[in-house]
Amino acid sequence: xxxxxxxxxxxxxxxxxxxxxxxxxxxxxxxxxxxxxxxxxxxxxxxxxxxxxxxxxxxxxxxxxxxxxxxxxxxxxxxxxxxxxxxxxxxxxxxxxxxxxxxxxxxxxxxxxxxxxxxxxxxxxxxxxxxxxxxxxxxxxxxxxxxxxxxxxxxxxxxxxxxxxxxxxxxxxxxxxxxxxxxxxxxxxxxxxxxxxxxxxxxxxxxxxxxxxxxxxxxxxxxxxxxxxxxxxxxxxxxxxxxxxxxxxxxxxxxxxxxxxxxxxxxxxxxxxxxxxxxxxxxxxxxxxxxx
Amino acid sequence: xxxxxxxxxxxxxxxxxxxxxxxxxxxxxxxxxxxxxxxxxxxxxxxxxxxxxxxxxxxxxxxxxxxxxxxxxxxxxxxxxxxxxxxxxxxxxxxxxxxxxxxxxxxxxxxxxxxxxxxxxxxxxxxxxxxxxxxxxxxxxxxxxxxxxxxxxxxxxxxxxxxxxxxxxxxxxxxxxxxxxxxxxxxxxxxxxxxxxxxxxxxxxxxxxxxxxxxxxxxxxxxxxxxxxxxxxxxx
Numbered sequence: 001x002x003x004x005x006x007x008x009x010x011x012x013x014x015x016x017x018x019x020x021x022x023x024x025x026x027x028x029x030x031x032x033x034x035x036x037x038x039x040x041x042x043x044x045x046x047x048x049x050x051x052x053x054x055x056x057x058x059x060x061x062x063x064x065x066x067x068x069x070x071x072x073x074x075x076x077x078x079x080x081x082x083x084x085x086x087x088x089x090x091x092x093x094x095x096x097x098x099x100x101x102x103x104x105x106x107x108x109x110x111x112x113x114x115x116x117x118x119x120x121x122x123x124x125x126x127x128x129x130x131x132x133x134x135x136x137x138x139x140x141x142x143x144x145x146x147x148x149x150x151x152x153x154x155x156x157x158x159x160x161x162x163x164x165x166x167x168x169x170x171x172x173x174x175x176x177x178x179x180x181x182x183x184x185x186x187x188x189x190x191x192x193x194x195x196x197x198x199x200x201x202x203x204x205x206x207x208x209x210x211x212x213x214x215x216x217x218x219x220x221x222x223x224x225x226x227x228x229x230x231x232x233x234x235x236x237x238x239x240x241x242x243x244x245x246x247x248x249x250x251x252x253x254x255x256x257x258x259x260x261x262x263x264x265x266x267x268x269x270x271x272x273x274x275x276x277x278x279x280x281x282x283x284x285x286x287x288x289x290x291x292x
Numbered sequence: 293x294x295x296x297x298x299x300x301x302x303x304x305x306x307x308x309x310x311x312x313x314x315x316x317x318x319x320x321x322x323x324x325x326x327x328x329x330x331x332x333x334x335x336x337x338x339x340x341x342x343x344x345x346x347x348x349x350x351x352x353x354x355x356x357x358x359x360x361x362x363x364x365x366x367x368x369x370x371x372x373x374x375x376x377x378x379x380x381x382x383x384x385x386x387x388x389x390x391x392x393x394x395x396x397x398x399x400x401x402x403x404x405x406x407x408x409x410x411x412x413x414x415x416x417x418x419x420x421x422x423x424x425x426x427x428x429x430x431x432x433x434x435x436x437x438x439x440x441x442x443x444x445x446x447x448x449x450x451x452x453x454x455x456x457x458x459x460x461x462x463x464x465x466x467x468x469x470x471x472x473x474x475x476x477x478x479x480x481x482x483x484x485x486x487x488x489x490x491x492x493x494x495x496x497x498x499x500x501x502x503x504x505x506x507x508x509x510x511x512x513x514x515x516x517x518x519x520x521x522x523x524x525x526x527x528x
Contacts, residue, residue: 172388176381183379187393188367
Protein backbone atom coordinates (compact mmCIF):
# COMPACT_ATOMS: atom_id res chain seq x y z
CA UNK A 1 0.00 0.00 0.00
CA UNK A 2 1.42 3.38 -0.96
CA UNK A 3 1.38 6.28 1.47
CA UNK A 4 -1.17 8.00 -0.70
CA UNK A 5 -3.45 4.97 -0.74
CA UNK A 6 -3.01 4.54 3.00
CA UNK A 7 -3.93 8.11 3.91
CA UNK A 8 -6.70 8.16 1.30
CA UNK A 9 -8.17 5.00 2.77
CA UNK A 10 -7.92 6.38 6.30
CA UNK A 11 -9.64 9.63 5.29
CA UNK A 12 -12.45 7.85 3.52
CA UNK A 13 -12.90 5.54 6.52
CA UNK A 14 -13.00 8.46 8.94
CA UNK A 15 -15.39 10.42 6.75
CA UNK A 16 -17.87 7.53 6.63
CA UNK A 17 -17.27 7.21 10.38
CA UNK A 18 -18.26 10.86 10.83
CA UNK A 19 -21.59 10.26 9.10
CA UNK A 20 -22.14 7.22 11.31
CA UNK A 21 -21.22 9.37 14.32
CA UNK A 22 -24.06 11.77 13.56
CA UNK A 23 -26.52 8.88 13.50
CA UNK A 24 -25.07 7.14 16.54
CA UNK A 25 -25.03 10.39 18.53
CA UNK A 26 -28.75 10.82 17.91
CA UNK A 27 -29.46 7.20 18.83
CA UNK A 28 -27.41 7.58 22.00
CA UNK A 29 -28.97 10.89 23.10
CA UNK A 30 -32.49 9.53 22.55
CA UNK A 31 -31.71 6.37 24.48
CA UNK A 32 -30.08 8.31 27.32
CA UNK A 33 -32.97 10.69 27.84
CA UNK A 34 -36.09 8.81 26.74
CA UNK A 35 -34.77 5.32 27.59
CA UNK A 36 -36.10 4.24 24.21
CA UNK A 37 -33.86 2.21 21.94
CA UNK A 38 -35.21 3.49 18.64
CA UNK A 39 -34.79 0.63 16.18
CA UNK A 40 -36.19 2.90 13.45
CA UNK A 41 -33.39 5.45 13.90
CA UNK A 42 -31.59 4.11 10.81
CA UNK A 43 -34.80 4.34 8.85
CA UNK A 44 -35.15 7.97 9.87
CA UNK A 45 -31.64 8.46 8.48
CA UNK A 46 -32.72 6.79 5.22
CA UNK A 47 -35.74 9.12 4.99
CA UNK A 48 -33.24 11.98 5.20
CA UNK A 49 -31.37 10.45 2.26
CA UNK A 50 -34.50 10.23 0.12
CA UNK A 51 -35.44 13.80 1.04
CA UNK A 52 -31.96 14.91 -0.02
CA UNK A 53 -32.42 13.13 -3.35
CA UNK A 54 -35.88 14.55 -4.03
CA UNK A 55 -34.90 18.08 -3.03
CA UNK A 56 -31.70 18.13 -5.08
CA UNK A 57 -33.46 16.71 -8.15
CA UNK A 58 -36.52 18.98 -7.89
CA UNK A 59 -34.37 22.03 -7.21
CA UNK A 60 -31.75 21.05 -9.78
CA UNK A 61 -32.35 24.29 -11.73
CA UNK A 62 -31.45 26.38 -8.69
CA UNK A 63 -27.75 26.85 -8.02
CA UNK A 64 -26.66 25.30 -4.77
CA UNK A 65 -29.63 22.91 -4.63
CA UNK A 66 -27.70 20.52 -2.38
CA UNK A 67 -27.12 23.25 0.20
CA UNK A 68 -30.82 24.03 0.32
CA UNK A 69 -31.43 20.31 0.82
CA UNK A 70 -28.84 20.29 3.61
CA UNK A 71 -30.73 23.13 5.27
CA UNK A 72 -34.28 21.81 4.90
CA UNK A 73 -34.14 17.99 4.77
CA UNK A 74 -32.85 17.56 8.36
CA UNK A 75 -35.48 20.02 9.62
CA UNK A 76 -38.18 18.03 7.83
CA UNK A 77 -36.82 14.82 9.35
CA UNK A 78 -36.83 16.45 12.81
CA UNK A 79 -40.49 17.38 12.31
CA UNK A 80 -41.31 13.80 11.31
CA UNK A 81 -39.51 12.72 14.49
CA UNK A 82 -41.60 15.16 16.53
CA UNK A 83 -44.81 13.73 15.10
CA UNK A 84 -43.65 10.17 15.85
CA UNK A 85 -42.80 11.08 19.45
CA UNK A 86 -46.01 12.95 20.19
CA UNK A 87 -48.45 10.63 18.44
CA UNK A 88 -46.85 7.21 18.99
CA UNK A 89 -43.93 6.90 21.40
CA UNK A 90 -45.53 9.01 24.12
CA UNK A 91 -48.23 6.38 24.56
CA UNK A 92 -45.84 3.58 25.45
CA UNK A 93 -43.31 5.05 27.92
CA UNK A 94 -45.16 3.55 30.85
CA UNK A 95 -45.46 0.14 29.15
CA UNK A 96 -42.96 -2.69 29.09
CA UNK A 97 -39.79 -2.36 26.98
CA UNK A 98 -41.15 -4.95 24.56
CA UNK A 99 -43.75 -2.48 23.27
CA UNK A 100 -40.97 -0.04 22.30
CA UNK A 101 -39.36 -2.67 20.16
CA UNK A 102 -42.63 -3.64 18.50
CA UNK A 103 -43.52 -0.02 17.86
CA UNK A 104 -40.13 1.10 16.57
CA UNK A 105 -39.84 -2.08 14.47
CA UNK A 106 -43.25 -1.28 12.98
CA UNK A 107 -41.89 2.18 12.13
CA UNK A 108 -39.03 0.56 10.17
CA UNK A 109 -41.58 -1.23 8.01
CA UNK A 110 -43.95 1.71 7.67
CA UNK A 111 -41.30 4.34 6.87
CA UNK A 112 -39.38 1.89 4.65
CA UNK A 113 -42.46 1.01 2.60
CA UNK A 114 -43.43 4.65 2.36
CA UNK A 115 -40.02 5.34 0.80
CA UNK A 116 -40.47 2.35 -1.52
CA UNK A 117 -43.91 3.68 -2.54
CA UNK A 118 -42.57 7.10 -3.50
CA UNK A 119 -39.09 6.32 -4.79
CA UNK A 120 -39.18 2.70 -5.94
CA UNK A 121 -36.56 0.06 -5.31
CA UNK A 122 -33.78 1.48 -7.50
CA UNK A 123 -30.67 3.37 -6.52
CA UNK A 124 -30.75 7.15 -6.53
CA UNK A 125 -27.67 9.26 -6.76
CA UNK A 126 -26.81 12.81 -5.78
CA UNK A 127 -23.78 14.43 -7.29
CA UNK A 128 -21.08 15.97 -5.15
CA UNK A 129 -21.96 19.65 -4.76
CA UNK A 130 -19.80 22.61 -5.63
CA UNK A 131 -17.52 23.84 -4.00
CA UNK A 132 -16.66 20.64 -2.13
CA UNK A 133 -16.37 18.54 -5.31
CA UNK A 134 -13.08 17.59 -6.91
CA UNK A 135 -9.84 16.90 -5.17
CA UNK A 136 -7.62 18.85 -2.91
CA UNK A 137 -3.83 18.63 -2.82
CA UNK A 138 -2.24 18.15 0.59
CA UNK A 139 1.44 17.44 1.19
CA UNK A 140 1.80 16.63 -2.47
CA UNK A 141 -1.01 14.07 -2.30
CA UNK A 142 -4.52 14.39 -3.70
CA UNK A 143 -7.71 13.76 -1.66
CA UNK A 144 -11.44 14.03 -2.40
CA UNK A 145 -12.58 17.36 -0.97
CA UNK A 146 -15.98 15.95 0.01
CA UNK A 147 -14.36 13.50 2.44
CA UNK A 148 -12.58 16.33 4.19
CA UNK A 149 -15.83 18.30 4.23
CA UNK A 150 -17.60 15.40 5.99
CA UNK A 151 -14.84 15.13 8.57
CA UNK A 152 -15.19 18.87 9.20
CA UNK A 153 -18.97 18.48 9.62
CA UNK A 154 -18.50 15.62 12.08
CA UNK A 155 -16.05 17.60 14.20
CA UNK A 156 -18.21 20.74 14.18
CA UNK A 157 -21.33 18.78 15.21
CA UNK A 158 -19.39 16.92 17.91
CA UNK A 159 -18.02 20.13 19.42
CA UNK A 160 -21.35 21.93 19.04
CA UNK A 161 -23.32 19.15 20.70
CA UNK A 162 -20.80 18.80 23.52
CA UNK A 163 -20.97 22.53 24.19
CA UNK A 164 -24.77 22.48 24.04
CA UNK A 165 -24.98 19.68 26.58
CA UNK A 166 -22.30 21.06 28.88
CA UNK A 167 -22.71 24.83 28.88
CA UNK A 168 -26.33 25.74 28.13
CA UNK A 169 -29.33 25.64 30.44
CA UNK A 170 -31.00 23.43 27.85
CA UNK A 171 -28.12 21.00 28.30
CA UNK A 172 -28.50 21.05 32.10
CA UNK A 173 -32.20 20.31 31.74
CA UNK A 174 -31.53 17.40 29.38
CA UNK A 175 -28.88 16.01 31.75
CA UNK A 176 -31.29 16.35 34.69
CA UNK A 177 -34.14 14.61 32.86
CA UNK A 178 -31.71 11.93 31.67
CA UNK A 179 -30.72 11.22 35.25
CA UNK A 180 -34.16 11.25 36.84
CA UNK A 181 -37.27 12.29 34.96
CA UNK A 182 -39.51 12.12 38.02
CA UNK A 183 -37.45 14.52 40.12
CA UNK A 184 -37.09 16.87 37.16
CA UNK A 185 -40.84 16.75 36.66
CA UNK A 186 -41.49 17.56 40.33
CA UNK A 187 -39.13 20.55 40.01
CA UNK A 188 -41.36 22.09 37.38
CA UNK A 189 -39.57 20.92 34.24
CA UNK A 190 -42.00 20.08 31.43
CA UNK A 191 -40.61 16.60 30.85
CA UNK A 192 -42.90 15.62 27.92
CA UNK A 193 -41.67 18.69 26.05
CA UNK A 194 -38.03 17.80 26.78
CA UNK A 195 -38.71 14.31 25.42
CA UNK A 196 -40.16 15.71 22.20
CA UNK A 197 -37.24 18.12 21.86
CA UNK A 198 -34.61 15.43 22.39
CA UNK A 199 -36.30 13.05 19.97
CA UNK A 200 -36.42 15.82 17.38
CA UNK A 201 -32.74 16.64 17.98
CA UNK A 202 -31.79 12.97 17.54
CA UNK A 203 -33.91 12.77 14.38
CA UNK A 204 -32.34 15.99 13.10
CA UNK A 205 -28.88 14.43 13.44
CA UNK A 206 -30.05 11.31 11.57
CA UNK A 207 -31.56 13.54 8.89
CA UNK A 208 -28.32 15.52 8.64
CA UNK A 209 -26.37 12.30 8.18
CA UNK A 210 -28.94 11.13 5.62
CA UNK A 211 -28.44 14.34 3.63
CA UNK A 212 -24.65 14.30 3.81
CA UNK A 213 -24.20 10.67 2.79
CA UNK A 214 -25.73 10.48 -0.75
CA UNK A 215 -23.00 12.43 -2.62
CA UNK A 216 -20.45 9.81 -1.64
CA UNK A 217 -22.74 6.79 -1.71
CA UNK A 218 -26.21 6.08 -3.07
CA UNK A 219 -29.73 6.44 -1.69
CA UNK A 220 -31.39 3.04 -1.57
CA UNK A 221 -33.80 0.96 0.44
CA UNK A 222 -32.06 -1.25 2.95
CA UNK A 223 -29.40 1.33 3.81
CA UNK A 224 -31.28 1.83 7.07
CA UNK A 225 -30.58 -1.66 8.36
CA UNK A 226 -26.89 -1.54 7.44
CA UNK A 227 -26.54 1.76 9.25
CA UNK A 228 -28.48 0.91 12.41
CA UNK A 229 -26.35 -2.18 13.00
CA UNK A 230 -23.17 -0.14 12.60
CA UNK A 231 -24.56 2.46 15.01
CA UNK A 232 -25.29 -0.20 17.62
CA UNK A 233 -21.69 -1.36 17.24
CA UNK A 234 -20.45 2.22 17.64
CA UNK A 235 -22.38 2.88 20.84
CA UNK A 236 -21.34 -0.49 22.28
CA UNK A 237 -17.69 0.31 21.53
CA UNK A 238 -17.85 3.89 22.76
CA UNK A 239 -20.35 3.51 25.59
CA UNK A 240 -24.09 4.03 25.33
CA UNK A 241 -25.04 7.56 26.36
CA UNK A 242 -21.51 8.98 25.90
CA UNK A 243 -21.08 11.57 23.17
CA UNK A 244 -17.25 11.40 23.08
CA UNK A 245 -17.68 7.61 23.13
CA UNK A 246 -19.85 7.72 20.01
CA UNK A 247 -17.27 9.98 18.33
CA UNK A 248 -14.39 7.66 19.16
CA UNK A 249 -16.40 4.54 18.32
CA UNK A 250 -17.35 5.99 14.94
CA UNK A 251 -13.72 6.75 14.05
CA UNK A 252 -12.63 3.26 15.10
CA UNK A 253 -15.40 1.60 13.13
CA UNK A 254 -14.73 3.78 10.09
CA UNK A 255 -11.03 2.88 10.10
CA UNK A 256 -11.76 -0.79 10.74
CA UNK A 257 -14.10 -0.91 7.75
CA UNK A 258 -11.67 0.94 5.50
CA UNK A 259 -8.60 -1.15 6.33
CA UNK A 260 -10.32 -4.45 7.02
CA UNK A 261 -11.30 -4.69 3.40
CA UNK A 262 -7.70 -4.00 2.38
CA UNK A 263 -6.04 -6.47 4.69
CA UNK A 264 -8.31 -9.51 4.85
CA UNK A 265 -11.24 -8.78 2.51
CA UNK A 266 -13.01 -12.02 3.39
CA UNK A 267 -13.21 -11.06 7.05
CA UNK A 268 -13.94 -7.36 6.54
CA UNK A 269 -17.59 -7.75 7.48
CA UNK A 270 -16.72 -9.66 10.63
CA UNK A 271 -14.15 -7.23 12.09
CA UNK A 272 -16.63 -4.78 13.64
CA UNK A 273 -18.48 -7.61 15.34
CA UNK A 274 -15.26 -9.13 16.58
CA UNK A 275 -14.22 -5.80 18.06
CA UNK A 276 -17.64 -5.41 19.66
CA UNK A 277 -17.34 -8.85 21.26
CA UNK A 278 -13.89 -8.05 22.63
CA UNK A 279 -15.14 -4.76 24.08
CA UNK A 280 -18.17 -6.44 25.63
CA UNK A 281 -15.89 -8.96 27.33
CA UNK A 282 -13.23 -6.62 28.66
CA UNK A 283 -15.21 -3.40 29.14
CA UNK A 284 -18.96 -4.01 28.85
CA UNK A 285 -19.81 -0.34 29.45
CA UNK A 286 -17.75 0.74 26.42
CA UNK A 287 -14.49 2.64 26.05
CA UNK A 288 -15.76 5.98 27.38
CA UNK A 289 -19.00 4.92 29.06
CA UNK A 290 -19.62 4.75 32.78
CA UNK A 291 -20.13 1.41 34.52
CA UNK A 292 -23.67 1.05 35.90
CA UNK B 293 -56.97 27.17 53.55
CA UNK B 294 -53.75 26.79 51.56
CA UNK B 295 -53.93 23.03 51.06
CA UNK B 296 -56.96 20.85 51.57
CA UNK B 297 -56.60 17.11 51.06
CA UNK B 298 -59.94 15.32 51.27
CA UNK B 299 -60.44 11.57 51.54
CA UNK B 300 -57.76 10.52 49.11
CA UNK B 301 -57.13 6.86 48.27
CA UNK B 302 -53.82 6.13 46.63
CA UNK B 303 -52.56 2.86 45.15
CA UNK B 304 -49.28 1.48 43.85
CA UNK B 305 -50.62 -0.83 41.15
CA UNK B 306 -52.89 -3.13 43.12
CA UNK B 307 -51.76 -2.30 46.65
CA UNK B 308 -53.91 0.19 48.45
CA UNK B 309 -51.61 2.55 50.39
CA UNK B 310 -53.67 5.54 51.58
CA UNK B 311 -57.19 5.10 52.98
CA UNK B 312 -59.44 8.19 53.01
CA UNK B 313 -56.62 10.45 54.13
CA UNK B 314 -57.69 14.03 54.81
CA UNK B 315 -55.54 16.88 55.98
CA UNK B 316 -55.52 20.64 55.93
CA UNK B 317 -52.77 23.20 56.13
CA UNK B 318 -53.30 26.87 56.68
CA UNK B 319 -51.08 29.57 55.29
CA UNK B 320 -47.88 29.95 57.32
CA UNK B 321 -48.36 26.76 59.31
CA UNK B 322 -45.76 24.06 59.79
CA UNK B 323 -47.42 20.66 59.98
CA UNK B 324 -45.79 17.28 60.40
CA UNK B 325 -46.73 13.75 59.47
CA UNK B 326 -45.55 11.27 62.09
CA UNK B 327 -45.40 7.55 61.66
CA UNK B 328 -43.13 4.60 61.29
CA UNK B 329 -41.46 3.56 58.08
CA UNK B 330 -43.94 2.42 55.44
CA UNK B 331 -47.14 3.95 56.84
CA UNK B 332 -47.65 6.11 53.76
CA UNK B 333 -45.94 9.42 54.55
CA UNK B 334 -44.00 9.50 51.29
CA UNK B 335 -47.14 8.43 49.41
CA UNK B 336 -49.00 11.45 50.78
CA UNK B 337 -46.28 13.70 49.32
CA UNK B 338 -46.31 11.80 46.03
CA UNK B 339 -50.10 12.15 45.89
CA UNK B 340 -50.01 15.91 46.47
CA UNK B 341 -47.18 16.36 43.95
CA UNK B 342 -49.01 14.33 41.28
CA UNK B 343 -46.25 11.69 41.06
CA UNK B 344 -48.66 8.97 42.21
CA UNK B 345 -52.08 10.55 41.70
CA UNK B 346 -54.82 9.34 44.07
CA UNK B 347 -57.63 7.26 42.56
CA UNK B 348 -60.28 9.12 44.50
CA UNK B 349 -60.67 12.14 46.73
CA UNK B 350 -59.65 15.71 46.12
CA UNK B 351 -56.59 17.88 46.64
CA UNK B 352 -57.14 21.61 46.60
CA UNK B 353 -54.48 24.29 46.56
CA UNK B 354 -55.88 27.77 47.28
CA UNK B 355 -59.30 26.22 46.62
CA UNK B 356 -58.37 24.95 43.13
CA UNK B 357 -58.39 21.23 42.38
CA UNK B 358 -54.87 20.04 41.53
CA UNK B 359 -55.54 16.28 41.51
CA UNK B 360 -54.98 14.99 37.97
CA UNK B 361 -52.52 17.73 37.07
CA UNK B 362 -49.00 16.76 36.02
CA UNK B 363 -46.16 17.12 38.55
CA UNK B 364 -44.52 19.99 36.65
CA UNK B 365 -47.83 21.86 36.56
CA UNK B 366 -48.33 21.36 40.30
CA UNK B 367 -44.76 22.54 40.89
CA UNK B 368 -45.47 25.68 38.86
CA UNK B 369 -48.57 26.31 40.98
CA UNK B 370 -46.32 26.68 44.02
CA UNK B 371 -45.80 23.23 45.54
CA UNK B 372 -42.17 22.27 46.13
CA UNK B 373 -41.16 18.72 47.06
CA UNK B 374 -37.90 17.84 48.80
CA UNK B 375 -37.75 14.09 48.20
CA UNK B 376 -36.63 11.67 50.89
CA UNK B 377 -33.84 10.14 48.82
CA UNK B 378 -32.67 13.66 47.81
CA UNK B 379 -32.12 12.84 44.17
CA UNK B 380 -29.39 15.37 43.54
CA UNK B 381 -28.45 15.38 39.85
CA UNK B 382 -24.89 14.00 40.11
CA UNK B 383 -23.70 15.14 36.69
CA UNK B 384 -24.86 18.71 37.15
CA UNK B 385 -22.79 21.15 39.17
CA UNK B 386 -24.24 22.52 42.40
CA UNK B 387 -25.05 25.74 40.59
CA UNK B 388 -26.71 23.93 37.68
CA UNK B 389 -28.77 21.86 40.14
CA UNK B 390 -30.10 25.14 41.47
CA UNK B 391 -30.53 26.88 38.12
CA UNK B 392 -32.66 24.23 36.46
CA UNK B 393 -35.22 24.48 39.26
CA UNK B 394 -35.56 28.27 39.05
CA UNK B 395 -39.15 29.48 38.60
CA UNK B 396 -41.25 32.49 39.45
CA UNK B 397 -43.46 32.18 42.51
CA UNK B 398 -47.22 32.74 42.58
CA UNK B 399 -48.60 36.18 43.19
CA UNK B 400 -49.85 35.21 46.68
CA UNK B 401 -46.26 34.78 47.78
CA UNK B 402 -45.16 38.01 49.36
CA UNK B 403 -41.55 37.37 50.30
CA UNK B 404 -38.49 38.19 48.25
CA UNK B 405 -37.97 35.64 45.44
CA UNK B 406 -35.32 32.98 45.90
CA UNK B 407 -32.17 33.51 43.85
CA UNK B 408 -28.80 31.81 43.92
CA UNK B 409 -27.55 34.64 46.17
CA UNK B 410 -30.43 34.28 48.62
CA UNK B 411 -29.95 30.50 48.71
CA UNK B 412 -26.26 31.05 49.45
CA UNK B 413 -27.18 33.25 52.40
CA UNK B 414 -29.24 30.43 53.90
CA UNK B 415 -26.77 27.66 53.00
CA UNK B 416 -23.29 29.27 52.80
CA UNK B 417 -21.65 25.89 52.22
CA UNK B 418 -23.29 25.71 48.79
CA UNK B 419 -21.41 28.83 47.73
CA UNK B 420 -18.12 27.02 48.35
CA UNK B 421 -19.37 24.00 46.42
CA UNK B 422 -20.76 26.09 43.55
CA UNK B 423 -18.84 24.47 40.69
CA UNK B 424 -18.51 20.99 42.15
CA UNK B 425 -20.47 18.08 40.66
CA UNK B 426 -23.61 17.32 42.65
CA UNK B 427 -22.48 13.74 43.02
CA UNK B 428 -19.42 14.74 45.06
CA UNK B 429 -21.32 16.30 47.99
CA UNK B 430 -21.59 14.79 51.47
CA UNK B 431 -24.96 13.62 52.80
CA UNK B 432 -25.62 16.82 54.74
CA UNK B 433 -24.59 19.03 51.83
CA UNK B 434 -26.84 17.02 49.54
CA UNK B 435 -29.76 17.56 51.90
CA UNK B 436 -29.11 21.30 51.89
CA UNK B 437 -28.80 21.34 48.12
CA UNK B 438 -32.09 19.47 47.75
CA UNK B 439 -33.88 21.97 49.96
CA UNK B 440 -32.17 24.89 48.21
CA UNK B 441 -33.02 23.47 44.78
CA UNK B 442 -36.70 23.22 45.68
CA UNK B 443 -36.66 26.75 47.14
CA UNK B 444 -35.37 28.06 43.78
CA UNK B 445 -38.82 27.22 42.40
CA UNK B 446 -40.29 29.75 44.87
CA UNK B 447 -42.88 27.43 46.38
CA UNK B 448 -45.64 28.67 48.68
CA UNK B 449 -45.97 25.15 50.12
CA UNK B 450 -42.82 23.21 50.92
CA UNK B 451 -43.09 19.43 51.28
CA UNK B 452 -40.12 18.03 53.24
CA UNK B 453 -39.92 14.25 53.22
CA UNK B 454 -37.88 13.09 56.24
CA UNK B 455 -35.33 15.91 56.14
CA UNK B 456 -33.30 14.51 59.06
CA UNK B 457 -33.00 10.99 57.73
CA UNK B 458 -29.49 9.58 57.73
CA UNK B 459 -27.86 12.78 58.93
CA UNK B 460 -25.42 13.24 61.81
CA UNK B 461 -26.98 14.99 64.86
CA UNK B 462 -24.97 18.14 64.28
CA UNK B 463 -26.17 18.46 60.70
CA UNK B 464 -29.74 17.70 61.77
CA UNK B 465 -29.42 20.65 64.15
CA UNK B 466 -28.30 22.92 61.30
CA UNK B 467 -31.15 21.76 59.07
CA UNK B 468 -33.58 22.38 61.94
CA UNK B 469 -32.37 25.97 62.29
CA UNK B 470 -32.72 26.48 58.55
CA UNK B 471 -36.27 25.11 58.58
CA UNK B 472 -37.13 27.48 61.43
CA UNK B 473 -35.75 30.39 59.37
CA UNK B 474 -37.93 29.37 56.41
CA UNK B 475 -40.91 29.16 58.74
CA UNK B 476 -40.16 32.65 60.03
CA UNK B 477 -40.12 33.88 56.44
CA UNK B 478 -43.74 32.79 56.20
CA UNK B 479 -43.30 29.62 54.15
CA UNK B 480 -45.98 26.97 54.69
CA UNK B 481 -44.34 23.62 55.42
CA UNK B 482 -45.56 20.03 55.51
CA UNK B 483 -42.88 17.66 56.70
CA UNK B 484 -42.70 13.99 57.55
CA UNK B 485 -40.49 12.47 60.22
CA UNK B 486 -39.75 9.33 62.11
CA UNK B 487 -37.55 11.38 64.42
CA UNK B 488 -40.42 12.83 66.43
CA UNK B 489 -38.38 15.09 68.71
CA UNK B 490 -37.08 16.93 65.65
CA UNK B 491 -40.57 17.21 64.17
CA UNK B 492 -42.18 18.36 67.42
CA UNK B 493 -39.66 21.16 67.81
CA UNK B 494 -40.34 22.70 64.40
CA UNK B 495 -44.07 22.07 63.80
CA UNK B 496 -47.29 23.64 65.02
CA UNK B 497 -49.58 20.69 64.35
CA UNK B 498 -49.17 16.98 63.72
CA UNK B 499 -50.92 14.07 62.07
CA UNK B 500 -50.12 10.55 63.23
CA UNK B 501 -50.36 7.85 60.58
CA UNK B 502 -50.60 4.12 60.80
CA UNK B 503 -50.98 1.78 57.80
CA UNK B 504 -52.31 4.48 55.51
CA UNK B 505 -54.89 5.86 57.98
CA UNK B 506 -54.75 9.05 59.99
CA UNK B 507 -55.19 8.01 63.62
CA UNK B 508 -54.66 11.24 65.50
CA UNK B 509 -54.34 14.91 64.75
CA UNK B 510 -53.78 17.91 66.92
CA UNK B 511 -51.37 20.52 68.17
CA UNK B 512 -47.78 19.50 68.79
CA UNK B 513 -47.96 21.22 72.21
CA UNK B 514 -50.54 18.57 73.12
CA UNK B 515 -48.17 15.83 72.03
CA UNK B 516 -45.40 17.31 74.11
CA UNK B 517 -47.63 17.49 77.19
CA UNK B 518 -49.15 14.03 76.79
CA UNK B 519 -46.39 11.64 75.74
CA UNK B 520 -48.85 8.75 76.21
CA UNK B 521 -50.41 9.64 72.83
CA UNK B 522 -47.05 9.00 71.21
CA UNK B 523 -46.71 5.79 73.23
CA UNK B 524 -50.06 4.52 72.01
CA UNK B 525 -49.62 5.28 68.35
CA UNK B 526 -45.90 5.29 67.68
CA UNK B 527 -44.57 3.11 70.47
CA UNK B 528 -41.99 5.69 71.50
